[in-house]
Amino acid sequence: MGGFAPLDRPIDVELIDVTKVFDSGVVAVDRVTLQIQQGEFFSLLGPSGCGKTTTLRMIAGFEHPTAGEVRIEGRPMGHTPPFRRNVNTVFQNYALFPHMTVFENVAFGLRMKRVPRDEISRRVREALQLVRLSGFEERYPRQLSGGQQQRVALARALVNRPRVLLLDEPLGALDLKLRKEMQLELKHLQMTVGITFIYVTHDQEEALTMSDRIAVMNAGRVLQVGTPIEIYERPTSRFVADFIGETNFLSGRVDDVERDTATVLVAGNRPVRVRIDEPLSVGSEVTVAVRPEKVQIVPLEAPGADGLLRGRVEEVIYIGTDTFYVVRIDETTTVRVRSQNDRNRLDGGQLLPIGTAVALSWAPDAARVLLD
Amino acid sequence: MAIVERIRPSERSRSWRERLGDAIRQHEGLRALLLAGPGGLWLLLFFLLPTAIVFAYSFARRGPYGTVSWAFTLENYVRFFDWLYIRVFLVSVWLALLTTVICLLIGYPFAFVIARSPRRWRNALLVLVLIPFWTNFLVRTYAIMLLLRSDGLINNALQWLGLIDRPLTMLFTPFAVVLGLVYGYLPFMILPIYASIEKFDFTLVEAAQDLGADTWQVFWRVLLPLTLPGVLAGSILVFIPSVGAFVTPDLLGGGKVVMIANLINQQFLTVRHWPFGSAVSFVLMAIVLAATMLYFRIGETRRI
Numbered sequence: 001m002g003g004f005a006p007l008d009r010p011i012d013v014e015l016i017d018v019t020k021v022f023d024s025g026v027v028a029v030d031r032v033t034l035q036i037q038q039g040e041f042f043s044l045l046g047p048s049g050c051g052k053t054t055t056l057r058m059i060a061g062f063e064h065p066t067a068g069e070v071r072i073e074g075r076p077m078g079h080t081p082p083f084r085r086n087v088n089t090v091f092q093n094y095a096l097f098p099h100m101t102v103f104e105n106v107a108f109g110l111r112m113k114r115v116p117r118d119e120i121s122r123r124v125r126e127a128l129q130l131v132r133l134s135g136f137e138e139r140y141p142r143q144l145s146g147g148q149q150q151r152v153a154l155a156r157a158l159v160n161r162p163r164v165l166l167l168d169e170p171l172g173a174l175d176l177k178l179r180k181e182m183q184l185e186l187k188h189l190q191m192t193v194g195i196t197f198i199y200v201t202h203d204q205e206e207a208l209t210m211s212d213r214i215a216v217m218n219a220g221r222v223l224q225v226g227t228p229i230e231i232y233e234r235p236t237s238r239f240v241a242d243f244i245g246e247t248n249f250l251s252g253r254v255d256d257v258e259r260d261t262a263t264v265l266v267a268g269n270r271p272v273r274v275r276i277d278e279p280l281s282v283g284s285e286v287t288v289a290v291r292p293e294k295v296q297i298v299p300l301e302a303p304g305a306d307g308l309l310r311g312r313v314e315e316v317i318y319i320g321t322d323t324f325y326v327v328r329i330d331e332t333t334t335v336r337v338r339s340q341n342d343r344n345r346l347d348g349g350q351l352l353p354i355g356t357a358v359a360l361s362w363a364p365d366a367a368r369v370l371l372d
Numbered sequence: 373m374a375i376v377e378r379i380r381p382s383e384r385s386r387s388w389r390e391r392l393g394d395a396i397r398q399h400e401g402l403r404a405l406l407l408a409g410p411g412g413l414w415l416l417l418f419f420l421l422p423t424a425i426v427f428a429y430s431f432a433r434r435g436p437y438g439t440v441s442w443a444f445t446l447e448n449y450v451r452f453f454d455w456l457y458i459r460v461f462l463v464s465v466w467l468a469l470l471t472t473v474i475c476l477l478i479g480y481p482f483a484f485v486i487a488r489s490p491r492r493w494r495n496a497l498l499v500l501v502l503i504p505f506w507t508n509f510l511v512r513t514y515a516i517m518l519l520l521r522s523d524g525l526i527n528n529a530l531q532w533l534g535l536i537d538r539p540l541t542m543l544f545t546p547f548a549v550v551l552g553l554v555y556g557y558l559p560f561m562i563l564p565i566y567a568s569i570e571k572f573d574f575t576l577v578e579a580a581q582d583l584g585a586d587t588w589q590v591f592w593r594v595l596l597p598l599t600l601p602g603v604l605a606g607s608i609l610v611f612i613p614s615v616g617a618f619v620t621p622d623l624l625g626g627g628k629v630v631m632i633a634n635l636i637n638q639q640f641l642t643v644r645h646w647p648f649g650s651a652v653s654f655v656l657m658a659i660v661l662a663a664t665m666l667y668f669r670i671g672e673t674r675r676i
């Protein structure tokens with residue numbers, strides 16, 4: 001499931017400076033540029049209303065960009081109608097035809113293309129097998145569970161062997177357990193058929209689990225594009241760091257820079273060392289971001305206890321595999337720490353009680369400097 | 373339990389109203405009778421009884437001076453098979469079918485446009501559809517006559533424009549009758565179709581387009597099948613009153629276009645042959661019944 005190095009395969013879908021302004025004046029998509037490679041599982045991730053669906057609909061041809069260009073397989077799409085684009089969509093509410101059986105639903109696209117009858121029945125059977133729905137041919141959509149309807153929608157799109165499959169929160173209506181199952185199944189399916197998937201979701205965990213690359217969107221803009229690891233480990237903006245996973249933000253001032261490491265004074269002039277990718281000038285105001293699970297927590301009285309920050313445990317939240325500690329550094333700063341409940345650790349599997357004086361530390365490359 | 377309740381010591385002092393109330397509460401049959409009673413009585417008095425009388429008449433003979441002399445004979449029904457009357461039957465069904473089809477062709481796009489217009493306009497458009505009902509049907513029919521007459525507005529306008537030299541004969545033709553029927557019953561087609569298009573989920577259109585359907589295929593394979601309940605309801609609501617129309621063929625057909633209702637009217641009031649008039653009434657009822665059954669049959673076999 002590793003990421004793609006950029007541009008090592010042909011580009012299937014390309015968005016060049018695409019903007020969509022609705023008649024109401026809403027700027028739904030704002031100068032978005034994306035390149036999606038052949039065979040890639042590409043996710044559009046962002047909060048509700050950030051323009052994911054609109055972006056997808058412009059690729060499908062249901063909406064047309066106000067400015068910019070959508071290219072599929074290198075060809076500018078202009079106002080090409082949906083039925084002339086080599087893409088298919090799985091809709092959020094499935095949009096199965098209620099008056100047709102499962103077979104007729106899946107066969108619909110092939111019938112429109114006047115594929116010979118026996119080829120239709122063969123390909124429909126294959127598609128249903130692929131989504132593990134053999135034997136459901138004669139059922140009507142309303143006689144199926146949500147997960148089964150979802151699979152019919154997938155088969156109905158895949159049977160056409162599109163170049164690109166667009167999926168708009170296809171698992172949104174399923175319960176958590178089924179959703180997890182379907183995530184793996186979908187990912188597996190995508191690798192089997194080798195079709196490019198463009199997948200819309202507002203669930204960061206889903207995006208991390210399934211995608212080769214993710215574009216994080218907010219307010220119509222794409223903030224960062226990268227592999228799940230890049231997005232999670234090296235967020236380039238406060239929004240991305242906050243939206244994907246959990247992050248402590250410590251605002252401070254750059255005190256010293258030596259090659260790829262900066263010393264930033266945070267929480268009452270405590271120096272913390274942070275790895276940097278871009279040059280920083282001394283004295284600039286920055287935010288240090290560090291994930292809760294990267295923070296080591298040690299009781300101050302433990303032998304050799306040392307740390308970047310000191311504080312007192314204010315809250316202890318036990319969640320089974322891990323424990324969250326909220327540690328107060330000073331009046332305005334708290335740090336969340338996620339500590340694995342592992343017997344081999346220093347604290348011996350014992351929870352630290354509220355009020356314990358602790359030292360917090362992290363490796364220099366575990367933290368990031370954000371400029372916004 | 374109920375018996376114990378009924379012989380409470382206070383029983384004697386209770387009013388008849390309280391006792392009636394108890395009785396109603398305790399007897400399901402009585403309750404059903406009381407609930408259905410008023411409606412049932414109304415139906416019995418004003419529908420079943422007259423229908424039964426007409427049914428009985430249809431087997432009787434015409435007495436001297438138009439009286440009814442009781443008998444049991446099928447001659448009234450046999451008489452209907454005269455070409456003269458079969459023709460009236462065929463003309464009625466044909467004009468009603470034509471009216472239904474024209475209403476459908478006009479009404480469907482109409483309903484579609486209303487259902488797809490911005491929400492705040494929809495109610496206003498629906499009111500426009502209903503506005504003609506504010507005026508009496510007879511008045512509106514006379515208005516159509518004024519338009520269609522040889523020296524009416526349309527002929528005058530066409531002559532003034534030099535498109536024709538002699539007035540077109542429009543009044544007292546089947547054309548005028550169908551025009552009147554379409555005009556009169558179009559709202560009954562528009563409203564049920566509107567209701568079913570309004571309920572239709574338009575993401576299905578996008579799904580179909582996405583799968584390669586062009587506009588016509590979307591219409592035939594997705595929109596029409598899923599709005600068929602509205603189409604069927606509208607068709608039956610237009611066909612039934614059209615096939616039994618009386619005023620429209622009477623005024624706009626001017627005696628030249630005779631439909632079943634005109635024949636019935638003639639038999640009862642002019643010819644005073646009540647038994648034959650009754651038999652024709654029952655033929656009309658059979659047509660309506662057949663149409664209704666066809667409607668339910670199609671509704672049932674549809675797979676939705």
Ligand SMILES: Nc1ncnc2c1ncn2[C@@H]1O[C@H](COP(=O)(O)OP(=O)(O)OP(=O)(O)O)[C@@H](O)[C@H]1O
Pocket residue numbers: 022023024026027028046047048049050051052053054055202
């Ligand atoms: N047809 C439309 N007309 C006007 N505004 C629209 C239309 N469709 C979407 N918008 C607006 O554009 C913005 C982006 O909408 P979009 O549906 O793309 O968001 P989304 O990221 O898919 O959100 P969600 O996760 O809630 O589905 C929103 O502010 C929305 O209100």
Ligand SMILES: [Mg+2]
Pocket residue numbers: 052053054168
């Ligand atoms: Mg959406």
